[in-house]
Amino acid sequence: WGRVIPNLLEAGFLNVCDTELLSIFYSLGGKWHMAVHLSNAAISKSAIEELKKEMAGQFGTDAGQHIDPKEITLHLSPFSVKISGPDSFSAAQCMSFPLNLAGKQFGLLFFKPQKGTRSVEQQRTLVSTVSNILALSLKNAQIRHRLHTLAITDGLTGLYNAKGLNDTLEYEFTRAQRYSQPMALTMIDVDDFNTINDMLGHATGDYVLTEMAACIRRCARRTDTVARYENDEFAILMPETSIEKAAA
Secondary structure, eight states: OTTHHHHHHHTTHHHHOOEEEEEEEEEETTEEEEEEEESSSEEOHHHHHHHHHHHHHHHHHHHTOOOOGGGEEEEEESTTOEEOSOOOOOGGGSEEEEEEETTEEEEEEEEEEOTTOSOHHHHHHHHHHHHHHHHHHHHHHHHHHHHHHHHHBOTTTOSBOHHHHHHHHHHHHHHHHHHTOOEEEEEEEOTTHHHHHHHHOHHHHHHHHHHHHHHHHHHSOTTSEEEEEETTEEEEEEETOOHHHHHO
């Protein structure tokens, strides 16, 4: 779904619908996204903020959920579009289509036809059909993402597990090699953890692990990856960090 707009265009969307703007608002992995395609070469920053506010507000009203427009990640296409130009955009000129499936709304689609386009109602019907397909696709993507998250997440602490750490480590190691950047990995364990379990019980041991995880997460930077490697062992993967900085 990170390429939802390019995929639509490759499937021939522009061959059947003359669009000035196509925008899809959706949630994936607990984060909100807004994918936008423009036929023009530029859009102003204020127009983007208006579109974010409008889509978040409408979806929030429909689904009974407050969404902060500042938390929305923008995906703008094509890459040649520049964030500049006059404020000629108005979200009120867009057609709105909810991404509904089985009585539940998963997202929102905005469509603005080109000026002077004929058969607007026919395009409305086509875009409505596309929105139904997108709703099913988005639900499947959310299910896949949830299953993937469960596979790489430690159930007790909510941190990455060993698989999640290894996947991230492979990616970050490749990136560090490509850009000749340092990378550090810190391993941490809980002293005398078996004694805690033996004397105070496994419930207390679990409490110690969750508190330890929360402490490490608070101390780590946003760019770091924190994981419970196994049992009482934790790891912090720190991109672009030297040995000296890692030790600090």
